[in-house]
Amino acid sequence: MKIAKTVGILGIAVAGFSLASCGAGGENQGLEFAPQMYHSVAYEPLTQITDFETKGDLISTREDGKGEYFNSNINNPHNMNMREPVANTVPRDKNGYLPYRYKAFEVEESASTKNPIKLDDAVLTEGKRLFQLYCTPCHGAGGEGDGTVGNIIGGVANLKGGAYLGLSEGHIYHVVMKGKGRMGAHGSQITPENIWKIVHYVKQDLQGGQNADTAVAEVSDQDVTQVETPAN
Ligand code: HEC
Numbered sequence: 388m389k390i391a392k393t394v395g396i397l398g399i400a401v402a403g404f405s406l407a408s409c410g411a412g413g414e415n416q417g418l419e420f421a422p423q424m425y426h427s428v429a430y431e432p433l434t435q436i437t438d439f440e441t442k443g444d445l446i447s448t449r450e451d452g453k454g455e456y457f458n459s460n461i462n463n464p465h466n467m468n469m470r471e472p473v474a475n476t477v478p479r480d481k482n483g484y485l486p487y488r489y490k491a492f493e494v495e496e497s498a499s500t501k502n503p504i505k506l507d508d509a510v511l512t513e514g515k516r517l518f519q520l521y522c523t524p525c526h527g528a529g530g531e532g533d534g535t536v537g538n539i540i541g542g543v544a545n546l547k548g549g550a551y552l553g554l555s556e557g558h559i560y561h562v563v564m565k566g567k568g569r570m571g572a573h574g575s576q577i578t579p580e581n582i583w584k585i586v587h588y589v590k591q592d593l594q595g596g597q598n599a600d601t602a603v604a605e606v607s608d609q610d611v612t613q614v615e616t617p618a619n
Pocket residue numbers: 518521522523524525526536541542543544546551554559562563567568569570571573585589606611
């Protein structure tokens with residue numbers, strides 16, 4: 388008898404708890420079990436709530452009234468969570484490189500950019516490895532535009548031929564970074580340092596050191612075989 392009663396009370400308690408947890412709807416997320424697991428204690432970097440009454444203790448259940456996450460930082464200007472960059476400064480990456488500012492269409496201007504990486508055998512070996520990783524699918528192992536993917540999409544530049552031999556290092560860097568015509572941009576996949584290593588490899592090994600670090604040579608659209616892309 389006693390056991391049945393206890394089970395009955397427990398049953399009611401469980402049913403009550405389940406019902407209470409189901410109150411979600413509209414803006415209300417319902418009862419959260421262990422909210423610390425969902426809400427980061429860190430500042431939320433891209434939020435900025437300047438409500439001085441709540442000041443970040445929006446979901447606080449703590450006795451001291453402090454928020455479980457912080458939506459405004461009263462020590463920063465405008466209560467922003469992210470810091471403003473120091474006035475009149477330009478960010479550099481860990482190698483000291485400035486941001487690459489040329490837009491995709493500013494190909495001619497890019498020719499004046501110099502390769503900041505000193506050329507040596509180790510750089511060439513690494514450049515070759517990176518070229519094989521990122522470029523051979525289209526340009527082929529020898530750079531002649533005959534990679535497996537290149538054969539399918541067609542119109543891939545033969546880096547060993549014609550006017551391509553005259554391309555400046557800055558120009559090649561630009562094309563890899565921003566893309567050109569049918570070649571997509573690789574700036575988000577390859578670091579600036581690695582692109583410059585690939586550029587060394589292309590100029591020194593594939594193109595036999597021709598016109599390395601010289602002014603831009605024009606490559607007209609006619610140099611690229613125009614081939615229709617088959618439907619995927
Ligand atoms: C998805 C295929 C693809 C990949 C991957 C690719 N390319 Fe290209 N590349 C092309 C095509 C297509 C062209 C011809 C672009 C055009 O003018 O329409 C081209 C053109 C070029 C040119 C000539 C640019 C000019 O001014 O005409 C250079 C230099 C070049 N690629 C270097 C590279 C390097 C270095 C890599 C590796 C980081 C690379 N490409 C990866 C497809 C590719």
